[in-house]
Amino acid sequence: MTTADQAKLAVFTAIGALLEDKSIIITDETALLGGDSVMDSMKLVELCLALEDQATELGFEFDWTSEAALSKSRSMFRTAGSLSAEFCQQLDAKA
């Protein structure tokens, strides 16, 4: 399994675990922010905390508060795909 696959599995699993509607199929385009988001702001924070735990299991620290992570022109939280990409990047960088 590639790092990208590992990251996507971790992120998609964490999102799925937080959704009450288990029929939702999570894809790269699944929105995490805005009107089309599948979760509210509280769930988004819970997702970050869950990903922190996942990262610890994978041997790195998932930083969702850094300037680098948050100041990108488009937030890493916009979709499941963008969050997976950021998670993967941090996994690669700290592996």
Add this chain to the structure above:
Amino acid sequence: MIVVTGASRGLGKAICDRLLSKGMPVFGLARNVDGLGFPSMACDVSSYDAVKAVTQRLKADRITISGLVNAAGIASMNLAVTTPPSVSQNIIHTNLLGTIYCCQLIVPLMLRNKVGSVINFSTIAVALGLKGESIYAASKAGVEGFTRSFAREVADFNVNVNCIAPGPINTNLLTGVTATQIQNIVSQQIIPRQFTADAVSDLVELLLDARSRSLSGEVLHVGGV
């Protein structure tokens, strides 16, 4: 564990001493923690990276945080027009951004456990609009606004956020304030007498206690205004 900023002196030190005397575990933060005598870490709260380093240590040591008391603060009694920009920046950085940084970085440790109490500090200077304290009051008015909004943001996680606004308390923040000026401020309180750090520590204990779970987003004025 209760994290207390500004733990080396003044109100922060008095609060630490009170909590420790009640058997509550305290983790103190201050720029200089030499000889503090309880678990602590050097930290300038106006530095985001320094606060982040604290968070990383708390996580690494698997310390459970149930409270955060943002007592670190500085003051400079001066007219706005005669206050140098560096002083204004220091006041805003320490009082307002320091409080925000600690909440941003340390509160997520409470969100995980879905319980906690955050206590920020304002001042009577905000409510009374005290002359000669405009920049200090501006920084603390920011803390009050932040407290109210942040309280809503973390309410679903069972974390309460409140603010204590003391009148003049005998600490080094009062350096340069005359007895007459203090009396003038105190006379404008509903209870017109000068309170001590003990009264503030009483409120801290109250807000850390589970019996205050119904309070959030409030500004508690010591002495009343």
